[in-house]
Amino acid sequence: MNFSRLGRAAVVAAIAAVALSSCAANEGGTSAPTESDAPSLSGTINAAGASSQGSAQEAWIASFQTANPDVTINYDPSGSGAGRETFIAGGSDFAGSDSFLSDEELAGEFGSCAPDTKAIDLPVYISPIAVIFNIDGVDELNLDATTLAKIFKGDITTWNDPAIAALNSGVTLPAANITAVHRSDDSGTTKNFADYLFQNAPDVWDQKPADPFPYQTGEGAQGTSGVVDAVTNGTNTIGYADASKAGDLGVANIKVGDEFVGFTPEAAAAVVAESPLVEGRDANDLAIQINRTTTDPTHYPLVLVSYAIVCQEYADAAQGELVKSYVGYMASEEGQAVAAEQAGSAPLNADLSAKVAAAIETIK
Structure with missing residues (x-):
């Protein structure tokens, strides 16, 4: 796996074009593709962000690259703020972040996204x-x-x-x-x-x-x-x-x-299951407003929801399909089980999982 810290120069450089073997696009929210049931994937994904996702990303990368040996994934655990900055500047393909995008960030431009399109927040890691x-x-x-x-x-x-x-x-x-x-x-x-x-x-x-x-x-x-x-x-x-x-x-x-x-x-x-989505967002933006004032002792309100922040539409459509496949694996039942085993995270509940899968399907 590749889990190295990217240099500042590297993460702000343009991402290399990715060639994908085609047929049909991968289904978002599904298990890691295998040789028998999915088209071959190739290329490189560079991402950066939340160090909280570190253990989960190690496990996700290892599993996904095993199933797709022609794919290389680099994740720099530089922190949520740095990850969002890098993604916004166009220096990475997605960001991992324990904070969803602010209204100010959403009002700006996203370097890796198609012109006049925005990024969306997809919950992939609860801990x-x-x-x-x-x-x-x-x-x-x-x-x-x-x-x-x-x-x-x-x-x-x-x-x-x-x-x-x-x-x-x-x-x-x-x-x-x-x-x-x-x-x-x-x-x-x-x-x-x-x-x-x-x-x-x-x-x-x-x-x-x-x-x-x-x-x-x-x-x-x-x-x-x-x-x-x-x-x-x-x-x-x-x-x-x-x-x-x-x-x-x-x-x-x-x-x-x-x-x-x-x-x-x-x-x-x-706690996450009983918390509402943030109001006023795009239909595919699944930012969660966590209610931390519960008095139910079966709940633990000191929790984080960590997101994969991706383009709704990528400037490079082939790269978008590669990111869609990997983030789809992260959010899939198999991916969530891998993260739970290796990082002790909580899998997405059925309702949230369905919403995330539907949002991933719209990535272009």
């Missing part, structure tokens, strides 16, 4: 966000949204603060300074984390959710791997990351209703 920690002598940690917001805003600075102690009866918390690690790059994971805090603790988290971390507090780290490394290698640290990267770190339980709950893919998927 819990884990609140990871590395605290001396602490294996279990409960946090509610208000306390979590105060920690990352810098209002709570020591682990034995009364607010934290009140949520963790019987736990000996150290009288040590908190190092709260956030993403230093523009990150859709940050936007989702901030959205959870903004919806549940607006009196504390008073900045509207956005890709940049909003406060001059704590310690910044580049990408998901940077946050995980900083929490792992630091002392009395806390951070947030896609759950697939939590590893052996401690993971806090968050308060939902009257209970403290840990993440599961099923609990994350339940």
